[in-house]
Amino acid sequence: MDILVLMKVVPDVVEELEVGSDGKSLDTSFLRTIINERDDHALEQALLLKDKHGGKVTLLTLDAPDIDDVLFTALAKGADRAVKICGVESVQSTQTAVKLFGETIAKTPGLLPVDLILTGVSAIDDLDGLMAAPIAQQLGWPYAGVVTQVALADKTATVIKEFAGGVRGEYEVPTPAVLGIQAAEKPPRYVPVAKVRAAMKSQTIESVDAPAVEAATTVEVQQMAKPQVTGHAEMLEGSPEEVADKICELLAKRGLL
Amino acid sequence: MDLDPVRISLMGLPAWAVLWVLTLGAFGVFGFRAWQLVGLLLKARSENRFDQLGARVMRFVRHVLLQPRLFNEPSIGLAHFLIFWGFVVYVICFNWSLVRGLLPVLPIPYPDEFGPSAFFLDVFAVAVLISLGAAVVRRVFFPPAHLHLSWDANLILSLIGILMLTTLFGGSFRLLGEGKTSSLWTPFSSLVAMVWPTMTSPDAHRWAKAMWWTHMITVLFFLVYLPYSKHLHLLASPFNVFFGNLRPAGDLSIAGGSEDLAAGSAKWNEFTWKQLLSGFSCAECGRCDRACPATNSGFPLEPQQLVQKLKKHSIHAGLAKPNGNGEKLIGDVITEAEIWSCTTCMSCIERCAVLNEQIPIIVQLRRHLVSEGQMAKTVQDALNNFNRYGNSFGKSDRMRAKWTQALGWKVKDARKEEVEYLWFVGDYASFDPRLEESTRKTANVFKAAGMDFGILYEGERNAGNDVRRIGEEGLFEMLRDKNLQAMGKAKYKKIVTTDPHAFNTLKNEYGLEGVEVLHYSEVLDRLATEGKLTFKNKVTGRITYHDPCYLGRYNDIYEPARRVLKAAGAELVEMPRSFSRSYCCGAGGGRIWMEDVEGVKERPAESRVREAAALGVTTLVVACPKDLVMFQDALKTAGLEGKLVIKDVIDLVEEATRQA
Numbered sequence: 001m002d003i004l005v006l007m008k009v010v011p012d013v014v015e016e017l018e019v020g021s022d023g024k025s026l027d028t029s030f031l032r033t034i035i036n037e038r039d040d041h042a043l044e045q046a047l048l049l050k051d052k053h054g055g056k057v058t059l060l061t062l063d064a065p066d067i068d069d070v071l072f073t074a075l076a077k078g079a080d081r082a083v084k085i086c087g088v089e090s091v092q093s094t095q096t097a098v099k100l101f102g103e104t105i106a107k108t109p110g111l112l113p114v115d116l117i118l119t120g121v122s123a124i125d126d127l128d129g130l131m132a133a134p135i136a137q138q139l140g141w142p143y144a145g146v147v148t149q150v151a152l153a154d155k156t157a158t159v160i161k162e163f164a165g166g167v168r169g170e171y172e173v174p175t176p177a178v179l180g181i182q183a184a185e186k187p188p189r190y191v192p193v194a195k196v197r198a199a200m201k202s203q204t205i206e207s208v209d210a211p212a213v214e215a216a217t218t219v220e221v222q223q224m225a226k227p228q229v230t231g232h233a234e235m236l237e238g239s240p241e242e243v244a245d246k247i248c249e250l251l252a253k254r255g256l257l
Numbered sequence: 258m259d260l261d262p263v264r265i266s267l268m269g270l271p272a273w274a275v276l277w278v279l280t281l282g283a284f285g286v287f288g289f290r291a292w293q294l295v296g297l298l299l300k301a302r303s304e305n306r307f308d309q310l311g312a313r314v315m316r317f318v319r320h321v322l323l324q325p326r327l328f329n330e331p332s333i334g335l336a337h338f339l340i341f342w343g344f345v346v347y348v349i350c351f352n353w354s355l356v357r358g359l360l361p362v363l364p365i366p367y368p369d370e371f372g373p374s375a376f377f378l379d380v381f382a383v384a385v386l387i388s389l390g391a392a393v394v395r396r397v398f399f400p401p402a403h404l405h406l407s408w409d410a411n412l413i414l415s416l417i418g419i420l421m422l423t424t425l426f427g428g429s430f431r432l433l434g435e436g437k438t439s440s441l442w443t444p445f446s447s448l449v450a451m452v453w454p455t456m457t458s459p460d461a462h463r464w465a466k467a468m469w470w471t472h473m474i475t476v477l478f479f480l481v482y483l484p485y486s487k488h489l490h491l492l493a494s495p496f497n498v499f500f501g502n503l504r505p506a507g508d509l510s511i512a513g514g515s516e517d518l519a520a521g522s523a524k525w526n527e528f529t530w531k532q533l534l535s536g537f538s539c540a541e542c543g544r545c546d547r548a549c550p551a552t553n554s555g556f557p558l559e560p561q562q563l564v565q566k567l568k569k570h571s572i573h574a575g576l577a578k579p580n581g582n583g584e585k586l587i588g589d590v591i592t593e594a595e596i597w598s599c600t601t602c603m604s605c606i607e608r609c610a611v612l613n614e615q616i617p618i619i620v621q622l623r624r625h626l627v628s629e630g631q632m633a634k635t636v637q638d639a640l641n642n643f644n645r646y647g648n649s650f651g652k653s654d655r656m657r658a659k660w661t662q663a664l665g666w667k668v669k670d671a672r673k674e675e676v677e678y679l680w681f682v683g684d685y686a687s688f689d690p691r692l693e694e695s696t697r698k699t700a701n702v703f704k705a706a707g708m709d710f711g712i713l714y715e716g717e718r719n720a721g722n723d724v725r726r727i728g729e730e731g732l733f734e735m736l737r738d739k740n741l742q743a744m745g746k747a748k749y750k751k752i753v754t755t756d757p758h759a760f761n762t763l764k765n766e767y768g769l770e771g772v773e774v775l776h777y778s779e780v781l782d783r784l785a786t787e788g789k790l791t792f793k794n795k796v797t798g799r800i801t802y803h804d805p806c807y808l809g810r811y812n813d814i815y816e817p818a819r820r821v822l823k824a825a826g827a828e829l830v831e832m833p834r835s836f837s838r839s840y841c842c843g844a845g846g847g848r849i850w851m852e853d854v855e856g857v858k859e860r861p862a863e864s865r866v867r868e869a870a871a872l873g874v875t876t877l878v879v880a881c882p883k884d885l886v887m888f889q890d891a892l893k894t895a896g897l898e899g900k901l902v903i904k905d906v907i908d909l910v911e912e913a914t915r916q917a
Contacts, residue, residue, distance in 0.1 A: 014646065015653045032653075034645070190630040190637045193644065193731030194519035 001055035001152055003046040004111060005079070006101050006119035006131070009033035009064040009090050013124065017226075024221045026091070033090050035070050038120025044184035045150055046118050047078050053152055056080040058111060062100060064090030068205055069196070076191045076199040083108065087210040094126040096215060101131075102138045103211035114176060116157060121145045121180030129180055136178035144173050145180030260434055260462060261367075262469040263358045276358050276473070283477035290484040291492070297525075297533060297575040304529035305513025306500035313499050316612075320498045326610040330544070332395055336388035340417065343385035344491070346377050347420065351476050358473070369428060372442040379428055379443040382421040389418050403543030403552070403561060409486050410541070416482075419475050425449050427468030433461035493537035494611035500531055501612040506603060507765040507811040509620055509725055519730040521624025523587050525571035528621060535613040536568025545605035545615060550841040550861035551598040556854060558598035560605040560615045566590050567618065587622060593631060594854060596622045600861070601726045601846030602806040607837055616726075616846075623728030632727075639850040640729055643736065647718035649850065650688040657682075658714045660693045664700055669711030671747035678703075678710035678780070679749035681740075681763060683756035684719050685882035691889065692882050698911040699755060699777060705914065706789040708780075710753070716743030720759035722807070725766070727847035737767060744769075753780050755907070757807035757881045758845070764812065776808055778880050781910055782817035785824050792913040795826025799874040800909075802829060803865065803888075804839035805881035818880045818906050825913035830872050840865050842887040849883060862891035870901045880906045 011017060011026055012034040018027035046057045058081040059074050061067055067090070071082040085104050092100065105111050117136075122129035129145055136143035149160035157177055161169045173179070236243045251257045263273040320326065324341065328334035350368040357367050368374040392414060400406055428446025432438065433456050439447035456464070484492060504512065511518065511529060522528050545560035546552045552559045570590045584590060596619060605615045626632060632640075642651040661668050671679045680703070686696040703710055721736035751773045754760050764774040784790045802822060808814050815836050822829055834840040843861035853860065859867075866888055869877040879885050888903040 012653075014651060015655065187634060187637075190627070190632065190640065192519060192628050192630075192729055193735050194517070195628065195731070197731060 001049060001053040001116070002114040003049060003055065003057050004105070004114045004117045005039070005043050005046045005057060005059050005074075006117065006135070007039040007043065007059060007061045007070070007074075008036055008092070008097055008123070008131075009062070009067065009070075010036045010123050010125050011091060019224050019226060024224050026224070028089075028091070031091070033064050033066070036120050036123040038122060038181060038183075040120075040188050041184040042118040042120050042179075042181040043074055043077070043079065044186065044188040045147075045181050046116075047189070048185055049116075049150060049152055050078060055115070058114070059083065060101065060104065060111065061085070062088055062090060062092060062097065062210075063207075071205050072199045072203070073191055073196050075203045076195040077189055081206070082203075083111070083206045083208060085210050086207045091125065093215075093219075094123075094128075094130045095219070096213065098131055098134045098138075099213040100210055102135050103213060104208060105135070105139070107211060108208050115152070116150075116175060117141075117178045118150075118181055119178075121147070121182050132178050132180035139176075139178070142173050142177045143180070144171055144177065146182045147179045148181075148183050149185050150179060260370075260431060260465060261361065262466040263361050265466060273358060273361050276355075279474065279477055280355060280359060283480045286481045287484060293576060294484065294489075294493075294537060294572075297571055298530040300526050300575065301528055301530040301533050302511075302522075302526070303513055303515050304511050304531050306502075306531055308512075309503050312503055313501075316501055316503075317495065317499045320501075320610075320612055321495045324610070326544075326608070326612075329608070330401070332399065332401075333392065336391040336395075339381075339384045339388040340392070343381040343388075343421075344417075346381050347476075350374055350378055351473075354469075355473065369424075369431060369443075375428070375440075376442045378424050379445050382424045383445045385417065386421045386425075389414055389421070401543060401547060403546035403559065405487070405541035405543060405561070405565075407487065407541065409488075412482075413479075413486060413488050416475055416479050420472060420479075423468045423472040423475070427465055427472065429453070430456075430461045430465035430468060434458055434465050487539075487541050489537050490540035490611060493534055494540065497531075497534050497538035498612050500534065502614055505765040505812070506606060506614075507761040507807065509617060510766065511617075519624060520628050521626070521728060521730075522621040523585075523625040525567070525574050525586060527625075528567070528571075528618065532614070532618050532621070533567070533571050535611075535615070535618065536564050536571060538611040538613060539564045539568060540611060541565065542610060544608040544610060545613075548604035548608045548838075550600055550602055550604065550843060550864075553859075553864070554843070554861050555856050555858040556598035557592060557594045557856075558596075560599075563591060563595060563619070564613060564615060587625065591622065593626060596626060597633070597851060598848075598854070599846050600806075600841045600843055600848045602841030603810040604806075604838075604841065607810050620726055620728055623726075624730055625728075627728040627730075633851050635850050635852060636727060636847060639847070640724070640727070640732060643719055643721075643724055643729075643732055647736065647739065648684045648688055649719065650684065652688050654718070655715050657687050657717055658712060660687060660696050661700070661712075663693075664697055666704070668700060669709075670714055671711030671749055672713060672716055672743065674711060675748035676709050676711035677750050678708055679744065679747055679752045680710045680712050681720065681752055681754040681756075681759055682712055682717060683754055683759045683882065685886065686755050687717075689882065689886060691886060695882070695885070695905045695907055696755070698905075699907045702781070702790070702907060702911050702914060706784045708784070708789075711747070711749070713740075713743045713747065716746070718743075720754075720756070720762045722758040722762035722766075723845065723847050723849070725762065726845070737762075741767065751775055753777055755880075755882060755905075757805040757812075758883070761807040761811050776812075776814060776817070776880070778808070778818035778821060778906055779814065781821045781906065785821055790824075790910065790914055792825050792910075794913055794915055796909050796913050797826060798828065798876065799830050799872075800827045800876040800878050800904075801832050801869050801872055801874045802835075802878045802880075802906075803832070803842070803869070803884060804836060805879070805884060806839065806841050806845055808880060809839050810837055818878075821906060822878060822909060825909045827876075827878075827909060830874055832868050832872060834868060840868070842881075842884050842891075844883045844887045849887075860891065860894070862887040863895040866891045866895050866897055866901060866903075870895075870897050874901070876902045876904050876909075878904050878906055878909065 012032045015032045020027040050057050057079040061084050063084045063086045119132050133143045144159050146161045147159045148162050151158040157173045157175050159171050236246045265272045267275045327337045353368045428443045429450035432450045599619045601616050639649040642649050647654045686692050718736045718739045721733040725733035753775045755777045760776045841861050892898050
């Protein structure tokens with residue numbers, strides 16, 4: 001069972017984000033990126049399937065600063081091959097990313113055939129989850145998203161999707177298929193730095209040139225701004241009796257008593 | 258008449274021949290066992306403990322011959338000391354007696370026929386008997402917690418008792434056999450002789466020989482039994498002490514180690530020979546368990562048991578053929594929960610009478626677990642944060658110096674300007690909102706004292722002390738290398754830090770040649786001595802001071818903070834557990850990122866704040882950022898809020914030096 005995992009980086013929200021001078025994009029001069037968390041879960045799910053069924057796990061990413069660390073970490077965790085698409089900005093609109101991944105998968109020898117393509121179902125810059133489904137469409141493969149469990153059998157994958165209120169749905173998907181992973185069955189594994197360093201010495205990352213794709217213009221950002229601070233919570237201080245009095249007063253003032 | 262015990266016949270054979278058979282048999286079994294055990298050590302990993310022979314000899318003299326650590330527990334210290342020295346006297350005399358018995362043609366007397374040696378045997382027999390009495394009374398009526406009350410120990414005490422009684426009785430019979438009733442050389446045997454004044458000379462002869470044979474056979478049995486029992490410590494511990502650790506306890510690297518540290522140890526032969534020798538040396542006395550904060554709080558770790566488990570497993574698995582007995586060290590023998598319970602506070606190492614090093618063994622086990630990705634989710638998150646952001650808070654490394662913004666003045670960037678002191682601020686002091694104010698006070702006090710200092714700003718990473726003790730060796734190296742890189746850009750003469758954990762690793766594990774690494778308590782002490790700190794508004798009130806593990810036990814720094822606190826005007830009261838006996842707050846060794854397990858009784862930090870509160874002091878003063886956080890939390894859970902305040906040394910210094 002061979003699996004291709006698509007990964008991309010997103011802006012790291014631990015860092016302070018600044019709006020660029022055009023007022024509609026992030027200022028990239030100090031932007032730091034981090035691997036999309038759900039893509040990390042997709043990798044973990046692929047590794048769990050590999051642990052169970054064997055096969056090869058290949059990673060495909062868009063180039064980004066520090067992406068080599070991410071890829072070597074994945075190789076140290078047990079992935080077999082890592083390919084990065086070079087010559088692109090690290091943070092792309094989802095539509096462009098779809099085109100870049102789609103073209104590269106089709107054109108790069110040895111990436112296909114696989115039984116599954118796994119990727120995060122969404123990302124902080126792709127809340128709609130518009131990555132996986134269009135790639136499935138492009139390949140003519142079935143797609144299932146918001147997946148939290150995958151069981152593989154010959155020619156089919158049984159996947160679990162979780163809905164609100166603890167409702168779970170079990171679906172059977174013919175393979176090859178594209179799955180959008182919400183969460184892996186287990187939290188992503190830890191691989192010690194020493195093993196990552198060993199991977200850096202013994203393994204290599206392949207680079208492919210980004211295919212020429214037209215910038216997608218379907219949706220355009222009109223304006224980007226930091227959240228406005230609008231008001232503060234009022235702290236009621238004093239003894240419990242005093243606080244209780246103040247609460248009554250407030251409620252009465254607002255006509256609730 | 259001849260008193261020579263080998264000039265008789267036993268079961269039709271000359272007695273000396275019987276003695277030969279018994280001796281060869283006993284020494285054969287003993288030698289075989291010793292050869293087996295040494296063979297195990299030879300199969301273990303290498304570690305260089307053959308350097309500094311002079312210091313090793315001194316250590317041997319101190320801890321084997323004088324045994325100060327045994328006197329730490331007065332109820333057994335003197336008794337053990339006398340039993341040990343009695344043993345030495347008896348071993349010498351036994352061998353003498355044995356040689357004489359095996360080679361009857363030798364023209365020498367038996368040791369009990371020679372006045373001075375007879376005197377030593379006589380006096381030590383009584384001293385050891387009294388000591389055995391003390392040991393038995395302690396074991397039976399006043400057993401300290403965690404003393405391993407084994408059948409084994411009782412058998413050995415009985416055997417030693419037999420040896421002493423046969424000596425005294427034998428001495429009395431010898432006197433009577435010689436037609437005397439007393440001798441100045443053997444006063445106690447003379448007393449015993451008064452018990453059977455009417456014994457005839459031939460009877461006395463027979464009894465004297467019987468005592469000699471009983472004595473010799475008991476010793477030979479002891480020789481066979483010893484290497485299979487807890488009394489293996491008697492053979493192994495002198496070597497264990499001699500090959501003890503002479504490097505700083507706060508350095509977890511292995512000198513002369515040939516293996517990759519990062520992979521850790523999961524099998525008995527993946528430990529160093531010295532670590533296995535620790536197991537053979539353990540006397541099951543329980544000093545470590547009694548000192549261990551994890552044990553006392555009900556965590557599933559007892560250092561003694563852990564060392565014993567390693568011993569038993571290494572013997573079972575190492576001697577089983579061909580590939581061990583299928584028992585897995587981690588999982589079957591030692592549980593993961595045990596391995597993670599350790600706070601690395603060093604109490605066990607500090608207390609161990611045979612100078613075992615328990616923490617490196619635990620860290621070796623942790624390294625294996627980390628290399629397999631086996632750890633609590635919270636620890637994994639912390640490690641991921643260290644890896645990405647260089648701190649456990651998961652905050653941007655660019656925010657590291659954000660605390661300086663509210664200072665109102667600019668702290669020098671040591672990477673850009675030359676400074677005397679490089680202040681390594683540390684994670685907690687930089688990022689924890691509860692500590693920011695103390696950190697700013699430190700900066701202001703340093704500045705007011707005219708200190709020339711700077712920081713590394715976002716170039717600083719966590720120093721890696723706790724990361725290394727979690728067992729993530731590769732990550733520790735990465736953090737160290739990044740810090741060294743940033744420090745390489747800076748010009749400074751000394752390093753100062755408020756965090757004892759950072760202090761320990763910077764001082765002992767960074768290999769900083771020619772740079773003095775100081776804890777801020779030492780710097781404050783120097784500033785006060787030099788008159789650069791003037792305590793104008795002396796603080797008042799009774800306080801107590803908590804010695805941080807990584808400052809006190811690990812680095813032997815106890816007095817500077819105390820001097821500073823006294824100079825600031827505080828009335829210092831000591832807690833029962835102070836100085837090297839200080840009690841860990843429970844945060845070390847990565848425990849601060851782990852959840853408590855079920856069944857935990859009183860957490861170490863709660864025990865500590867109760868101890869402080871019981872003194873009737875107003876304030877518990879700490880010299881470690883983690884302590885401040887831990888004890889403040891413990892005040893809440895122990896219900897002591899409002900009764901005790903936790904303050905940093907710097908709080909008092911700042912208050913006392915503030916311009917009125």
